[in-house]
Amino acid sequence: MIAVAQPFARFAVGAFLIVNLAIVHLMFVAAGPPAHNMFGQVGRLLGLYLAFTMTVQVLLVARLPLLDRAFGMDRLTGWHRWTGFTVFWLAVLHPAFVVVGFARYDRVPVFTTAVALSRQIPVLLGLIAVGLIVVIAGLSVRIARRRLSYETWHAVHLLLYVVLVLGIVHQVYEGTAFTINLFTRIYWWGLWAFALGALVTGRLIVPLIRNLRHRLRVAAVVPESDDVVSVHVTGRDLDRLQARAGQFFLWRFPGHNRWWQANPFSLSAAPNDRSLRLTAKGVGTTSAGLRDLPVGARVFAEGPYGAFTLAARTRPATLLIAGGIGVTPIRSLLEDPELGADTVVIYRVRRGADAVLLGEIRNLAAGKGARLHVITGRTGGDNQPFHPPNLHRLVPDITGRDVYVCGPHALTTAVLAALRTLKVPSRQVHAELFRLAG
Template identity: 40%
Template sequence: MTSPVAVRNRPSSGGGKAKSLPGPAPRPRALDAALVIAGLGFGATIGVTLTAESWSQLHAPGGVAMFLGNLTGMAGTYLALVMVLLVSRIPHVERVLGQDGLLRWHRRLSPWPISLIVAHAVLLTYAYAEASKTGFMHQLGTFFSSYSGMSIAIIGFVVFLAVAVASIYSVRSRMRRERWWALHLGMYLAFALAFVHEVVLGPSFVGHPLTQAVWGAAWAATAGLVLVYRVGYPVVRSLRHDLHVDEVRPEADGVVSIILRGRNLERLPVSGGQFFEWRFLTRGLWWQAHPYSMSARPRPPFLRLTVKAVGDHSSALAELRPGTRVAIEGPYGAFTTHARKRNKVAFLAGGIGITAARSLLEDLPKSAEPVVVWRVSSPADAALEEEVRTLVTRLRGKLHILPGGRTEVPMRHAVRLVQDVRRRDVFVSGSEGFVAAALEELSRDGVPRDAIHHEVYAL
């Protein structure tokens, strides 16, 4: 049996055959298929909305606002469904885009459903007020008291608005991440509350049982996917592997490795460079899951992560007791050997960003000849240096450790150390600032976009 120390020291831990299953390769066609289905769904949604209105309804008082209100409502709700799908982490799509890619799409898309649904509420209230010749506020009151499904839809709308405001960057960045995340779950509630009024009052649904059934099935399937991939899979995987903390080992100032022992890890398909959301089931930590990359491929029965203390959670991990149970969600991430388009590889790692690079190095063939450029605050901060050096040497690569801050070691200097950078795939990992600076420098140097792969250690 491999001991925890062997994860770090045994030569085969460097580049030898790992005993765990390799992670499945991403299939970009799965993403293409998902995009086509999403596009067709959007077209069908707009189609049923357009055909639900007649010319005479358009010419009635408030008719145009009524039409636009229904159109914005249907389009906005459909896009909201796509947003939920984006965070359901369907493995086939996640493997292509990575979790940060999915979240980027989720964030980019979010202004659309929010503004469309707000427009829907305003336009329809105005349209009904025009038709019944009352005021806007009076009409709101009537909706609340006299329309079936409307009172709970209005409550849902208020929840929706509250979560939307909390998600604006300037508000979100002032909140603790866990609080924001708990509030964000309110979106699911808002969509559930709005559902009844859509099918009971929406002109596309009233008298159209087939459309009603398809819409209901689409939302039920979306809810099912969220439950399966965000709840079911993690629970089953955590029970199957039954992970416990085996050892907490100091690696450098403020950096510890946590070695976990589990069952059936040889059956856990995972690629070097991927990460899990880890939930340590102990007082004060059980209610929050944080992402940390594997800092080595699994060595059944062991799995390892290496963590730098930057805040409450990461600092508390140094105090974990052996035997603490651990639940996992994942593996996630497209920062893997599957992303490579070329033979040769370079890494730009900032500080603790080395963890993903360290485990990815294990999956590389010799022909990769990796050049690893690793910026650390001081030489003593280079946690896992010995392991990284062993792996790089075995792959006939080069390791450059650059101690110093941003101003002392400019990104230009770091990138210049990879002389043939344009002929390599470049993997960048580290803080948001480090990755942004590296991407800027690489694009200035003419490295093609599809040869750059990154993992940002912040969400």
């Protein structure tokens, strides 16, 4: 399924970008004046790029099922990040070139021109949107991101919707290239209608319908260790969710956390028509308080998301690598009936006490005839299991296996680097990094 979906999705994405960028350039050429110099012309073109890039960002935030199944939410979130920084630079450069262009044309200082333009309400709204984009981008830089809780970072990203409103209003009054003729008006507002329609449908309408249909509730809360807890969720007709082992949901617990706080937790057991299970480590406000959820509490789930499933396999033999709490999707994959006996599981933890769900993993591995390696201790010296020679010694036929890896960033990065060194084909490598945004 994934193998068929990916080429079509790549073609669809490439065609969408090429066709729309071509139309954007035609609109720029057809608009002609009022840009009176090179600075004004560049500023106007950058404005068109900015507006189009914002529609792309909206489509990425909408989490279209076609793209999710083909590429996985993790890769889409990477695209979201780079698209966001592209929006940032375009948002800074577009007004800068426009202001310089007007200043040179009117032969007045740049600052005087900027103040005069900002007194126009549509321009002022655009500048406010630029300021919000700068805030979002600044807090998305890795140094700043590490200092924020997931809940705070997610709340900041909700400013994106304010930016969209301000940006659209700005385009209505200032976007002369969009109103050249009937075709440009139909095209431009049709593009925005498609993007916003996808966003509202994917992030609001579909989740609301699904949650009304399935009526999710907390069935049990089971502590797995001092800081890890499993939440069992029941509901009606859960098979209609079409969730798969390895996927995740965005979870909200009304009454336990604020409505805008949603956390991505993987399924830690293969889903069925009666129950779902998530297992989380208490690292944030929401996850730390899960053990206080009362039985019967309402649950709002958005998803399932992710292509970290056995549908992505290219080989019958499999290697599953988990680190820390990253064991949750690995544990659910191990339970998937499609997983064969030719499976190796590597579970990396600092201490034996940190190996949550280990009893379940041992039972599942034994039931399938899979090999399980639990590796403990600090990394360094002779204990470097993901150093390429050591990993190859542990799994000699690694190049003939699909490899699934989920764990802390440092572990995942080390494993991916080792797999490249060992020349494991990229199509056989599947990683879940949980960089979800927006």
